[in-house]
Amino acid sequence: MTSELGVEEAIHGLFDALAAQSDLEILAVGDPNVLEPLLAKGPSALRSRAHLSPATEVIGMDEEPGQAFKTKKDASVSVACRLVKEGKAEAAISAGNTGASMAAATLTLGRLEGVRRPAILTFLPNGKGRTALMDSGAVTDCRPEDLVQWAIMGNLYLQHARGVAEPRVGLLSIGEEDKKGNAQTLETLPLLRQAPLKFIGNVEGRDIFDGSCDLVVCDGFVGNVVLKTAEGLAKMIMSELRAEYEQASKLGQLGGYLSKPVFASLRKTLSPDEAGGGALLGVAGNFIITHGHSNRVMLRNAIRVAADCIRHDVTAKMAHAFKPAA
């Protein structure tokens, strides 16, 4: 309901996902007055798999998350989480206020037994595929034990939802040597060495993009800075390219024209839309958080991420890994 590009864009994403995956059914949660006409406009062959689930309230992007979650019991994100909790849906997706989504998911679904802080796993392009980054912004101040739990959760996610047999896990730091880092990473490094992982030690920001590791672990503040730095730089490079072509010779401009397919492909590789959404791992249910200004491509892909979580029973795998021995 609160996606910054509007509800219509979200519904387009919903139908795109239904078209791409014939075994899905999707519930659109929100104001029936808004959603009903939009769902009615969808392709007739798909409409029977698109359902409406009413919610009378919405949490705005600027609202204080904890407060909004408490007072707006019938907010769309809370209703979506309750559907999962009650077994009426197998995953929930939110493109709204990240803090409120976190609160709704954590408090409605609950944390998995043994998990300290649920966190968000997202993907960045690395030329050969994608590198997972966790945490991407859920937990801004964390303990070394949290980083170790995220490494374990991210590892399980890559193994089960993405089929990476033995994910290479790195700790984001500022040098590869063991003694490089800050107080947090220096304390975390020996703990990760003892964890049941293919831990490759400290990695640097540049290693995220060269395909040398599958999962990079960092605190949510640093992870969010990495995501937004990459987003900003990629955008700047594309607009610099445009500006350079504008100032180029006639032949250079022809070069730009002939290069259009190359740039379209590059833009697709770099686009966060392709990764879809970030899975919130560590809660007792599948929950996907996407960008507040997600377009239909990103929403379709976020739904694909959710479907992957369902098909591979990701939450059950996490629950099993963290369940304290009886």
Add this chain to the structure above:
Amino acid sequence: MTSELGVEEAIHGLFDALAAQSDLEILAVGDPNVLEPLLAKGPSALRSRAHLSPATEVIGMDEEPGQAFKTKKDASVSVACRLVKEGKAEAAISAGNTGASMAAATLTLGRLEGVRRPAILTFLPNGKGRTALMDSGAVTDCRPEDLVQWAIMGNLYLQHARGVAEPRVGLLSIGEEDKKGNAQTLETLPLLRQAPLKFIGNVEGRDIFDGSCDLVVCDGFVGNVVLKTAEGLAKMIMSELRAEYEQASKLGQLGGYLSKPVFASLRKTLSPDEAGGGALLGVAGNFIITHGHSNRVMLRNAIRVAADCIRHDVTAKMAHAFKPAA
């Protein structure tokens, strides 16, 4: 002496700088057996402004910085700092072990009175010019007061060495709203609001690259991650472009050929070589740290940064700003 691309590359950078700036004299500090023949090979018109200053030891890239600084009294970086301390040089530049450079500069030159932790200011491209980032990796665990001091030092640097009348200063965080951030930034934000700066509040990773601020302040761990993330992504994008062209149609490949000048210009915009080196601000003397694998372009530009510091008397400006009232 320890630059990863070799001493010859460094000496090329030295002569390039002498050619570009006729009022400079440069001392090459290190092993005379290595340096003398290289200096003798330089352009004859420039040789009279290139001097040799002997140092018998070097600190390797892998040595423990504090220990190496203590035991190797005659290391080239220490000799260079002593030349500044004794007034025989007006700035020192190191492309070696960053930790050892920091130790040599901080302990030989000393901190400016009133400065808690010296830190490194570097530049990133933003499409319109460059955005300064401070700290870039000197101090990995810091206090809010340090961030405030860096904002003040960076602000002075931009005003005096770069002629930015009223630098826009932002605090790197994970959302623009005041309540977004981690414990460190939340505590720092109100302090920066009270500082004598044009403080524009929290900024995000993407704002570094859009020209909306002149100086971004963050702790050295985060700053170093930002630098290396940007470096890694830029490299990945350039190699993706190459790969895309290789797979393109004949016409697409022609497009790539005709676009060569555009890519050369883009590569130059993105290259860290253009920014030169990072100024270590807060020590009692001008000291520039550059990449361990600096090429001649980067070294020439690092020397330009040093010359800017000298010409605009940057250290004196800092000293004046931090001197406690008598």
